[in-house]
Amino acid sequence: MHILFRIINKAIEALLVLIFGLLVIDVVWQVVSRYLIGQSSSFTEEFARFALIWLTVLGAAYINGSKEGHLSMDFLLAKLSPEKQRKRLKVIQVLMALFALVVMVIGGGNLMYTVLKLGQISPALLVPLGYVYAIVPISGLLIIFFSIYHLTITLNPNRNEH
Template identity: 75%
Template sequence: MHRTYRILNKFIESFLVIIFGLLVLDVVWQVVSRYVIGKSSSFTEEFARFALIWLTVLGAAYINGQEEGHLSMDFLLSKLPKKKRLKRQRIIQIIMALFAFVVMIVGGGNLVYTTLTLGQISPALNIPLGFVYAIVPISGALIIFFSIYHFRRTFNTTSDEH
């Protein structure tokens, strides 16, 4: 499982860098086309919006996968004895996995299904909106995988650093 974790993290990290690079190029092109050429491109604003959605949602899954990477208030947690702290961390991972399942996989999957069924198409890029929203259940599955990974790690930890 650790090998899969490392490969998945590296892939997501590379994919986020690509999306961010495309977002930067898109915004630069928007500025150049508007102020240098004098005619704004029609697709740039929509692409920037969709890229930002993917960056945000996939970035949240990526941060969840990092060791102690997600934003948390752990002052009280760090004051607990190791055994109680590990138990609380397991509970947190279970809650995060449940949230990801209910909200992101079930809710996000329903959003993708509905937009694809209704045939909603983006106006400028002319792509199905279901493809744009597909990142929500994908990220939900990643969060569940990372939660399971971290949950299992709490049983194997030997250091007092978590």
């Protein structure tokens, strides 16, 4: 499971770098076309918006997996014994997985399905908006995977797989 975790983490990392690079190129092109050519491209604003959506939601899943970037107040947690800390962290992982399931996978999946069924298309890029919203259930599934990983590997002191 640790190998699968590393592969998924590296794939998400590479995708985030790619999206961020495309976002930088898009915004630079928008500025160049507006000030040097005198007319901005019609697709740049929409692409930037969609890239930010993907960057934010996928980035949240990535941070959840790495457990190194989330803001948290751990003052009270640090006061607990190591065993109680592990129990609290397990409860937190379960709650995050439930949130991801209900809100992101089920809710985001319904949103994606509805928008695709209605045939909504973005005005400038002519992309079905359901594809833009597809990142929500995908990230929800990733968060669930990472929560299961942390529950079974990192929060279980009896396992030596990590």
